[in-house]
Amino acid sequence: MSKRERQKQRREAKLAQQRAAQARARRARLLTFVVLGAVLAALVGAYVVQQQNQRNREAARLASVQEKLDELGCTEVQNLEDAGAGHLDGQSLAQQPPEALYPDRPATSGQHFGNWLMTGVYDELMDERALVHNLEHGYVLGYYTDAAPEDHVTAFKEYAQEQIDGKFPKIIVSPWDGELPDQANFAYVAWNHRQMCDEFDEDVFGVFIEDHHSGAGDAPPAEKGISPHLEEGGGTIDPGDEPFLLPPLGSQAPPDEGMDDGATDGTGEPPS
Known part of the structure; x- marks a missing residue:
């Protein structure tokens, strides 16, 4: 080769x-x-x-x-007419207690105090006129009456706190002063929506929260995206362990007190 x-x-x-x-x-x-x-x-x-x-x-x-709504004595979720928003000045607060301001209570919309309350599960009465401002920010409110079974109230509070610590921080629970519609023991409230129950059930309340909490609900778009109010300041009031009742129900704020820094005017912006 x-x-x-x-x-x-x-x-x-x-x-x-x-x-x-x-x-x-x-x-x-x-x-x-x-x-x-x-x-x-x-x-x-x-x-x-x-x-x-x-x-x-x-x-x-x-x-x-x-x-199980009937078994628990629960109503269907009611869709109520939007009663508007806007802030009450000190004189209007003193002249219009919740029962005069809101013809259908617990209120699901309407005029309200210029500040709002901090997220929490409270043992004392909270002024409805401040809580309606929380509703405008996409909160879910839970009320219970003195007639509610103690073990149900305990379960209600514990479940609400679990949700606050989890995915749903825009929740406030507090006692209701007097009777609820239909002599219910519990009320779940969001902007334009409300449900009454005789007995607490975490699935019923859980579905209500999921359907109406924050961005899922019908609160004004400019408001419901606001971050949850987890600490005092910037318009957020921490009532602590005391009742929070504005005039004429109480004296936490004088009638001529204005909004705190950071309060909004119903459009998501501070007042001019």
Whole structure:
């Protein structure tokens, strides 16, 4: 074999090795794509199944809640007419207690005090005229009467605190002064929505929270996106362990007191 032939043979052998290596690389890439595609398909399938299971669980929960409303003495969620918003000055506060200001109570909208209350579960009475401002900010309110069973009130407060510490920080729970409509023991209130119950059930209250808390509810768009009020200042009042009752119900704020710094005028902006 001549030198030229040996060189040609070596070139051909080298080319054959290169082609074999390229073929192996193509097969490896193809296998990688197949495996990745299978993994992606499995992940998408698992996500779809998970979402469907979640929807099924939510549907079952809603159906369960609907079935036990009568048993718990609960009304359907009421959709009430929007009574507007706007702030009350000191003189208006002194002249208009909640029962004069809100013809249908617990109020789900309407004029209100220029400041609002801090998120919390309270053992003392909170002025409804301040709480309506919380409603405007996308809060859910929970009221209970003196006639409510003690163990139900305890469960109500504990569940509300769990939600506050979890995904739903815009919640306030406080006692209700007097009787609720239909002699109910519990009331769940959001902007333009309300539900009454004789007995507390965390599924019923939980569904109400999910449907009406913050961005999910019907509060004014410019207001319901405001961050939860978790500390005092900037318009937020911390009532502590004391009742918070404005004139003429109480004396926490003099009738001529204006809004604190940070209070909004119903449009999401500080007053001019």
